[in-house]
Amino acid sequence: MLPKPLKRPTIASRCSYVVLLCIGLQAVILSPESLQSTREKFDRIVDGHLNAGELIIFSELEINSLLIHSPKMKIPPGISDLSVQLHADQAIVDADVDFETVKMNSKLTPGVLIDLLLRGEHKLRLHCHVDSANGMGLIRITSLYIDDTPLQGTFLEWFLNELLVDQIPAVRFNEPFPLPKNLNYIRLETGRVAIKRF
Numbered sequence: 001m002l003p004k005p006l007k008r009p010t011i012a013s014r015c016s017y018v019v020l021l022c023i024g025l026q027a028v029i030l031s032p033e034s035l036q037s038t039r040e041k042f043d044r045i046v047d048g049h050l051n052a053g054e055l056i057i058f059s060e061l062e063i064n065s066l067l068i069h070s071p072k073m074k075i076p077p078g079i080s081d082l083s084v085q086l087h088a089d090q091a092i093v094d095a096d097v098d099f100e101t102v103k104m105n106s107k108l109t110p111g112v113l114i115d116l117l118l119r120g121e122h123k124l125r126l127h128c129h130v131d132s133a134n135g136m137g138l139i140r141i142t143s144l145y146i147d148d149t150p151l152q153g154t155f156l157e158w159f160l161n162e163l164l165v166d167q168i169p170a171v172r173f174n175e176p177f178p179l180p181k182n183l184n185y186i187r188l189e190t191g192r193v194a195i196k197r198f
Contacts, residue, residue, distance in 0.1 A: 038062040048181040050197040058193045060086060076167045078102035089188050093126040106166045114158055122146050128173075132185040135198065138176050 041056055043049075050056065058066075075082070078101030085092040099118045103110070110118065125145040131138040144151045144159055151159060164173055171177060179186065187194045 034062075035065050038065060042066050045181060045183070045195060050181070050183075052197060055194060055196045058195070060084075060191055063193065076102070077105040079167070086188055086191060086193075088190055089131065090127070090129050091188060093124075093128065095124045095126075097122055097124045102163070102167070108162055108166050110158060110162070111154075114155065117155075118146075123148070130186070130188050132179065132187060135179050135182075135184060136176050137171075137179050137186060139171060139173050141173050 038058070041058070041062075045056060078098040079095050080098075081094075081096040083094045085094075098121045100120065102108070103115075123146065125148075126141060127143040129140045129142055131140075141160060141164075144156060160173055164171075182198050184196045184198045185194075187196075
């Protein structure tokens, strides 16, 4: 059976990808009352309703709950069990990836060697450094591992230039991109994220 055609990301989904990619996650869930308050904060950012100069703070707990419960954040098929360790301007992202599902639901055309080696389910770990100021963001991938094996050469290039671009089209890794919704910066700090509008 042929895979379903891909839908173009909406402005809201592009914004949510940019915000959540730059923020981070923690494997704990908020109470229903706290989740509602967190959703309202997040929706104000995605919908462009922050006041001029307004600063919003999200804890790791809040971000993880958004990832699980927010309808405006869609995880690509084949990617599950996301978790992020936050440091100042840095994050370590862990995820389970089912490459068969990823390839079926994408426009990817990997070469024969990559197609043979990247099959089934694997553990993915991505180290990145995040810079953000004056309405621009930069996510630099510093290392990438599959099942504790560092990727290099052709495999690393395919992941950075093909897989990540296909799965997260709102963000260009290793090159500057404009932040959405008049955001000034998205700043990673230890245990939290600060988001400020111009």
